[in-house]
Amino acid sequence: MIYDEGWGEAKAIESCTVWADQDFVTVTCAAHAVDYLDELSRAIWPNGGRAVTLQVGQWPDLENAPLRISMDYDAGRAAVRWVPDGGWGVEPNVAPHHEDLHVLVDSHEPVETIAACKARVTPGGVRRAMWEYATTGQRPSSLEWRAELDV
Numbered sequence: 385m386i387y388d389e390g391w392g393e394a395k396a397i398e399s400c401t402v403w404a405d406q407d408f409v410t411v412t413c414a415a416h417a418v419d420y421l422d423e424l425s426r427a428i429w430p431n432g433g434r435a436v437t438l439q440v441g442q443w444p445d446l447e448n449a450p451l452r453i454s455m456d457y458d459a460g461r462a463a464v465r466w467v468p469d470g471g472w473g474v475e476p477n478v479a480p481h482h483e484d485l486h487v488l489v490d491s492h493e494p495v496e497t498i499a500a501c502k503a504r505v506t507p508g509g510v511r512r513a514m515w516e517y518a519t520t521g522q523r524p525s526s527l528e529w530r531a532e533l534d535v
Contacts (some may be wrong), residue, residue: 401449402417403446403483405488405489412497417440417518419510427445433456434458435458436454437489438454439452449466450522451523452466453510454489456503461505462505463485464524464527471523472529472530472532473500473505473509473528477529478504479504480501483500484497486498488529505527515528
């Protein structure tokens, strides 16, 4: 896929791993990371929906993956969390979603409910955040970060 988003060159960090439910893929550049994200957007998960939580970090350290994206593709919203400091990502000029998100984290567990006030990132914002993390290994700067998001 060709990216003409104005995000810059698809530089690679050493690699990063994206976990989704019981699956994972290790990507070696930002373009591959965004391609995988786009592939996941078309998947129907075991709960029957297109809502899943992705954890992005360094293999094999799932427990310390710093970027957590809970995306409901049908609702067109995501909650993005930077785990090391607990910050919530907010895409500029995006209001909270009108209803909670119900996302699959693990197909062996019930779906997780994410409060609507935390769903402040669009699919395009998620793609940009994934691109940035895969390029830098750092917290995406395209989002504003807040300690708490309330109603």
